[in-house]
Amino acid sequence: MLLAVEELWPESLAEDWDRVGLVTGRPDAHVDRIMFAVDPTLEVIDEALEWGATLLITHHPLLLKGVNSVAATSGKGRAVHRLIEGGCALLSVHTNGDSAVGGVSDVLADALELTDAVPLTSAAHGLVEEGIGRVGMLPGVEKLGDLAARIFLKLPAVAGGVRVAGDREALVRKVAVCGGAGDGLFDAVRASDADVYVTADLRHHPASEAREASSDGRPYLIDLSHFASEWLWLPVAARALGNVLMDQGFAAEVLVSQTNTDPWDFILTPGN
Numbered sequence: 001m002l003l004a005v006e007e008l009w010p011e012s013l014a015e016d017w018d019r020v021g022l023v024t025g026r027p028d029a030h031v032d033r034i035m036f037a038v039d040p041t042l043e044v045i046d047e048a049l050e051w052g053a054t055l056l057i058t059h060h061p062l063l064l065k066g067v068n069s070v071a072a073t074s075g076k077g078r079a080v081h082r083l084i085e086g087g088c089a090l091l092s093v094h095t096n097g098d099s100a101v102g103g104v105s106d107v108l109a110d111a112l113e114l115t116d117a118v119p120l121t122s123a124a125h126g127l128v129e130e131g132i133g134r135v136g137m138l139p140g141v142e143k144l145g146d147l148a149a150r151i152f153l154k155l156p157a158v159a160g161g162v163r164v165a166g167d168r169e170a171l172v173r174k175v176a177v178c179g180g181a182g183d184g185l186f187d188a189v190r191a192s193d194a195d196v197y198v199t200a201d202l203r204h205h206p207a208s209e210a211r212e213a214s215s216d217g218r219p220y221l222i223d224l225s226h227f228a229s230e231w232l233w234l235p236v237a238a239r240a241l242g243n244v245l246m247d248q249g250f251a252a253e254v255l256v257s258q259t260n261t262d263p264w265d266f267i268l269t270p271g272n
């Protein structure tokens with residue numbers, strides 16, 4: 001099982017600050033039901049245990065920062081307890097899953113039908129086709145508003161919807177994407193000469209400064225829900241792992257979590 005994960009999403013592709021791989025569980029434990037989710041929240045863990053999962057693979061790490069205790073007095077401690085008591089291992093595939101071919105940004109690029117997509121930044125220890133973010137071309141020019149609507153329809157429904165900076169009618173062709181929080185990649189996006197940047201979790205200052213720095217409004221910005229932008233990867237990842245395991249002669253069921261772990265529940269807008 002761990003070999004199959006390593007084949008698809010090598011740990012060497014993870015960023016230095018990241019913590020990926022097995023979080024709880026015995027490396028030699030028998031795994032027959034694997035659930036994929038974005039976040040290892042308690043609700044997701046309960047869903048995994050109810051289904052009888054013996055492994056939960058999440059995009060986000062449960063324990064990214066150092067901890068001194070996993071007592072069941074904190075949310076993370078309760079998560080560790082529920083997993084171990086429920087006989088379910090936890091493994092995270094984070095920036096190694098972003099960077100890999102078929103990773104989070106590749107899936108986002110495919111969802112937008114981008115062609116000739118290449119990484120926005122190359123992986124430190126990877127192939128040329130590996131790295132964070134992707135930039136590629138739409139099949140033809142498209143209005144910014146239409147592109148945003150197309151993405152909106154592909155994503156799971158979340159309260160925050162999709163936010164756009166730019167003229168609805170503006171025509172775009174070259175698209176940069178980065179699933180998850182992508183406001184650290186603005187230099188690479190500008191260098192790529194993309195017409196529009198599709199990412200998530202854009203904060204006020206990086207977004208505002210990028211708009212101010214532009215002479216023609218480009219790159220326009222399409223800001224998705226962090227959860228939704230990464231959720232798209234789950235069915236693809238689950239299928240890929242199922243196939244590799246089958247090739248290796250292991251029979252394991254894979255399933256994508258149905259829990260929406262976007263933290264927001266409703267939004268107020270002036271309407272438009």
Ligand SMILES: [Zn+2]
Pocket residue numbers: 059060179180181226230
């Ligand atoms: Zn993320």
